[in-house]
Amino acid sequence: MARASSILSDYAELGYVESIPILDPDEVRHYRAQVDRTSALLGGQTSRLNAPHLFFRWAWDLAIHPRLLDCLEQFLGPDILLKSTRIFYKQARSAAFVGWHQDGITEREEGAHVPAIWLGLTEATAENGCLRVVPRSHHLGLVRHEDFPDPDNLTTQGVTAQVEIGAPHDVIMRAGEMSLHHPLVLHASKPNETDEARIGFSATYSNAMLAASRTPVAWVRGSGPTDRFELAVPPPDAPPEHSVAAYRTFIARTSM
Numbered sequence: 067m068a069r070a071s072s073i074l075s076d077y078a079e080l081g082y083v084e085s086i087p088i089l090d091p092d093e094v095r096h097y098r099a100q101v102d103r104t105s106a107l108l109g110g111q112t113s114r115l116n117a118p119h120l121f122f123r124w125a126w127d128l129a130i131h132p133r134l135l136d137c138l139e140q141f142l143g144p145d146i147l148l149k150s151t152r153i154f155y156k157q158a159r160s161a162a163f164v165g166w167h168q169d170g171i172t173e174r175e176e177g178a179h180v181p182a183i184w185l186g187l188t189e190a191t192a193e194n195g196c197l198r199v200v201p202r203s204h205h206l207g208l209v210r211h212e213d214f215p216d217p218d219n220l221t222t223q224g225v226t227a228q229v230e231i232g233a234p235h236d237v238i239m240r241a242g243e244m245s246l247h248h249p250l251v252l253h254a255s256k257p258n259e260t261d262e263a264r265i266g267f268s269a270t271y272s273n274a275m276l277a278a279s280r281t282p283v284a285w286v287r288g289s290g291p292t293d294r295f296e297l298a299v300p301p302p303d304a305p306p307e308h309s310v311a312a313y314r315t316f317i318a319r320t321s322m
Contacts, residue, residue, distance in 0.1 A: 073086070073137075073140065073246075074140060074141070077141065077178070077181075077246065077248065078178070079202070080201045080202060081199070081201065081202060081203060081204035081205075081247060081248040081250070081251035082199050082201070082237070082245060082246065082247040082248065082251055082253075083245060083246045083247075084237045084239060084243075084245040085239050085240075085243045085245070086137055086243060086244045086245070086246065087133075087242060087243055087244075088131060088133045088134050088137070088185055088242060088243065088244045089131070089133075089185070089241075089242035090242065091241075091242065093131075093242065094187060094241045094242045096124075097124060097128055097187055097267070098187045098188070098241075098265065100122070100124035100125075101124075101153060101155070101187060101265055103306060104118075104122060104124075104306065104309075104310065105155060107306055107307065107310045108310060108313075108314075111157065112153075112155045113154075113155055113156070113157065113160070113162060114152060114153065114154055114155065115152065115153035115155070115313075116152055116317075116320075117150060117151060117152075117281060117316070118151055118152070118153055118313070119148070119151040119269075119298070119301070120282065120298055120301060120316070121301050121309050121310075121312050121313040121316065122301060122306075122309050122313070123300065123301050123302070123303045123304070123309075125151060125153070125267075126300050126301055128185070128267055129148055129151055129267075129269050129286065130148070130286045130287075134183070134185070134244065135286065135287050137244070137246070138181070138183075138246075138271055138287075139287065141178070141179075141181055141246070142179060142181075142271060142272065142273040143273055143288075144287065144288045145273050145274060145285065145287065145288030145289060145290045146271055146272075146273060146285070146286055146287040146288060147271060147272045147273055147274070147276055147283050147284065147285055147286070147290060148269065148270075148271055148283060148284045148285075148286045148298070149173070149180070149269075149270040149271060149272055149276065149279055149281070149283050150173075150269065150270045150279075150281050151267070151268065151269040151270075152267075152268045152269070153265070153266070153267055153268075154264075154265070154266045154267075154268060155263060155264075155265050156194065156195050156255075156257075156258040156263060156264040156265070157258065157263055158258060158260060158261050158262055158263055159258065159259070159260070159261065160195075160257060160258045161257045162195075162257060162258075163195065163254070163255060163256050163257050164253075164254050164255045165254055166200075166252050166253070166254045167252070167253070167254065168208065168209060168249065168250050168251065168252060168253075169182050169247075169249045169250075169253075169270065170208060170249035170250045171208065173249055173270060174277075174278055175249050175272070175276070175277065175278075176207070176208065176249060176250055177249070177275065178248055178249075179272055179273055179275045179276070180249045180270060180271070180272045180276065181246050181247065181248060181249070181270070181271060182246070182247055182249065182268060182269065182270045182271075183244050183245065183246050183267075183268065183269050183270075183271070184197050184237070184244065184245045184246075184247075184266050184267075184268050185242075185243075185244040185266060185267045185268070185269075186239050186240070186241050186242065186243055186244070186265070186266050187241060187265040187266060187267060188241050188262065188263060188264055188265045188266075189239065189240050189241050189264075190237065190238060190239045190264060190266065191236075191238055191260075191264075192236045192238060192256075193258075193259050193260050194258045194259065194260045194262065194264040195255045195256045195257055195258040195259075195264055196236055196237055196238055196239070196255065196264070197236075197237040197245060197253055197254075197255055197266075198234045198235065198236055198237065198253060198254050198255060198256070199234065199235050199237060199247060199251050199252065199253045200233075200234050200235070200251065200252040200253070201235055203250070203251050203252040204248040204249075204250035204251045206250070206252075207250065208250065209250075209252060234254075249270075271286075273290065274290040274291060276295075279295050279296075281296075281298075282295070282296040282297055282298035283295045283296070283297065283298060284297060284298040284299070284300075
């Protein structure tokens with residue numbers, strides 16, 4: 067793993083860190099198989115799973131992977147809180163993309179103590195729609211952006227008129243590597259132009275400084291306040307069909 071001083075300085079200056087080794091090849095194969103099996107049980111056309119750690123034991127185990135938490139401890143200290151998780155499954159030849167945005171708007175947090183990670187279960191390349199970031203854009207503060215499906219959804223005034231921040235950077239990584247970014251870094255992704263899926267696990271973490279959360283949280287290392295938020299618990303190690311049924315119920319309830 068990279069030296070702590072290096073990744074801390076990159077995070078502070080650039081707003082992101084990339085290519086942090088977390089999973090070995092056997093672990094990549096294991097978690098990729100779990101995601102593929104879950105996707106198949108959900109119909110085979112999964113593009114995103116929200117909060118999988120609340121329903122699937124493999125997602126909980128991935129979110130608390132020791133090497134992942136060791137890395138986060140350098141940023142957050144010994145008490146680490148898991149705020150949310152997601153699986154991004156960009157199917158082969160998918161035209162889907164993510165427009166430029168900041169997590170701080172949806173997470174309602176602007177501080178460096180609420181980083182998000184992106185952990186690849188496949189390689190991430192420019193061709194398959196890897197994460198793209200605008201280095202140093204977290205120094206802009208919150209940037210107004212339009213909520214419509216267009217890859218160029220930022221207001222000109224929001225970016226170029228405030229500061230010269232440079233060109234977007236493609237976060238190209240091998241499977242098993244992780245990136246980490248500040249909640250105010252502008253980021254996006256392009257369509258997948260390859261014949262293979264691009265799969266990544268994303269999660270948001272914090273510490274006792276977290277101000278608010280709309281979803282249950284869990285202290286996954288150390289400890290902290292237990293009376294400010296709804297607390298999540300590890301899901302049972304249930305048959306996958308049972309976990310998928312519980313997840314379907316959750317999705318139906320939250321989409322009403």
